[in-house]
Amino acid sequence: MRRILIGFDGSERGDDALAFGRVLANAAGAEAEPVVAIVYQAVVPKDSHGTESDYQARLRYEAEEQLARARELAPELPSEAFVAVRASSPASGLHRLAVSRGADVVVVGSSHRSALGRIWPGSATEQVLHGAPAAVAVVPAGYAGKPEEERALRSVAIAYDGSPEAKNALEQGVAIAVANGAKVAPISVVDLRMPTPIAYGYEQYVTAVRELAAVELRAAGEDVAGAADVDLIEREGDPALELAAASAGFDLLVAGSRGYGPLRRVLLGSVSSRLVREVSCPLLLLPRSAADAGDEDDAVTGGAAASA
Template sequence: MTTILVGVDPAAPAHEAIAFARALADAEGADLQHVSAHRGESAAQLLHQRAEATDARLVVLGSSHTGRLGRVIPGSTGERLLHGAPCAVAVVPRGHVDRPIDHIGVAYDASPEAEAALTHATELARHLGATLDLIGVANPDPYEDDDSARTVQVRLERALRTLPFDVDGTIVRLHGEPADALAIHSADLDLLVTGSRGYGPLRSVIVGAVSGRLMRTARCPVIVVPRAVAAPTP
């Protein structure tokens, strides 16, 4: 059985994060554990240690109480976990409405980090019975061949063909600056999954430029997946 951890601050309980974590745990048949730091303890360190001890699949956190309603904003604990957590980390927007997770998006650019995010998102879609958007972002500059619309389209089509038969996948090609385009599209999603930075320790979450900005602008819960961590078999 896999384990999902949810960080709970007694002084400012994150009901949105608990409800979101419970929905994932119920769908995956995972063991849901609430983790709360006592006075004088580092919540980030405690969550990190518990994640390692339980081989957790995911740590779920609520957004900072100072953030805008409906937007993800990691607090101090989230910021620390997003720079070295041993498993995927989810941040849930403040004021997020508890509803079925029917529509998942994954940021995909064919990098190893994106492949890890796609694996994680695919397993979630299978367990939840959700549709999966494979999202690529094309640079609007026609002189940038590597990021051309055609290149992005080919990558997405290849990824779509790798999905299992029981996952309903759709290609979504966006244009513009990746973090901005993904943040806007997130308003249509129940969950957005993205990979970590392309360097840093294996099996650790290290946010990069795009994932870091998404953690401050997305309009749905965001999961950042560590490098080289495969999702468990169903």
């Protein structure tokens, strides 16, 4: 991921996004193309000729002042990497800029209401997540306040259930881990809750689900063997809760979007929407790819709902 769009709003959550965006840019090295963007509100022009109103000028000036602070926080980035965008909302501005710049990932912070170390999407963050045209990294509150050595990506967890979306997450997660010299940990969560009530056969169902999850997890390990230091993790329980609990021991959690909907869009499902509220480390949600769509009819899934 070299084209990195960082949403900055001058708040502490903007600082968090900038801090993690710099980590990603550093991993990409000389090929990195980071952009730090602040979106300010578009208002009605002063007249029919499109003359900027005094209020619009003030909003633009405030945005430029906040960008000046971002430059101080990221002095290694070139001046052209900082842009102010006028749009009807932060989400629409970032989505539009992501498309025009061909962004690989959009980095945003969590809501002002977040507890330290947890993500709680506010209106802007939640709008950016829904239907984003690129991967979205959501950074938990307080991330920028960590010492620099604690922000390094030394371990990458991947929500894995054997689905095409999870395989894409595995590929992207391993690439990030390799770029950072990090360990990678595919995590499979076996959900033993019955999809529909049955009068008999529960023990056979549990055995089958566990066996399928174990086979898929071993296959994931074989796929990435030699590329990175791999640790396969099996858990049982509610996928969102188990993945969130496991995230406390990692520097990044990678997950796919749900397995239907428009291509190349991030779509929150039941697991991912809960993950963004509970995960303790930065969360990278990947959009559906054309490959995912081509394979979805043939996918047999078990384990964690990594793309729900």
